[in-house]
Amino acid sequence: MVTDIDVRKVQALIHEGAQLVDVLPREEYEQQHLPGAANIPLRELDEKSTAWLDRDRAIIVYCYDSQ
């Protein structure tokens, strides 16, 4: 189940050790991303590519904008 959150919640969760995942293409990720965010392009998002994520910590995914 996916829960939508805003910037304040993102900041609070980062403070608590949340993991950030940028799902944009690699070139865009390398141009700019949130501090500490890992890159798993949307097309590559599957069980194998996300296996390394710690399920005991919050996982926040984000894209370019809401579109």
Add this chain to the structure above:
Amino acid sequence: MLRYTAGEMDWFAHGLAREGAANDEVWDSDLAEGDVPTCNLGEKLGRVQDTIRESTAGVCVVVNNEQVVLGLLRKGALDLNADPDIHVEQIMECGPRTVRPYEKPEHTIKSLKSRDSVLVTTSDGVLLGLLTRERVEDYLAGKRATKKDIGSGR
């Protein structure tokens, strides 16, 4: 799983930190002066006259309790000898021009052709700083060539 619906542009629109190649670019937020005089809607001109006169940029930003921009007082557009009991709400410039933190000075300079400065705010309208035409022109002229130089000059 959690989804940050508004995405990275929302993050940057709040003036928050970034990583990646873009970290070496200069954005409007990097050039803006963060220490900007402010006042509240209900204040009287008498209380802010000296603030405006002494302000380097000659402005005082009218904000609410959450620092959301409501208006602007500019030295050049005000009669600072007017009735000091006038409320700033009656004389302020409503809805002043603003730019987002991630906008580039190369683009913002066009907005500054007809004004001395522009406010940098988040997408929610929260004041982040004041960007002057002089500072943008200096940067574009190469006087502050890199983001590192800008950081050391503040």
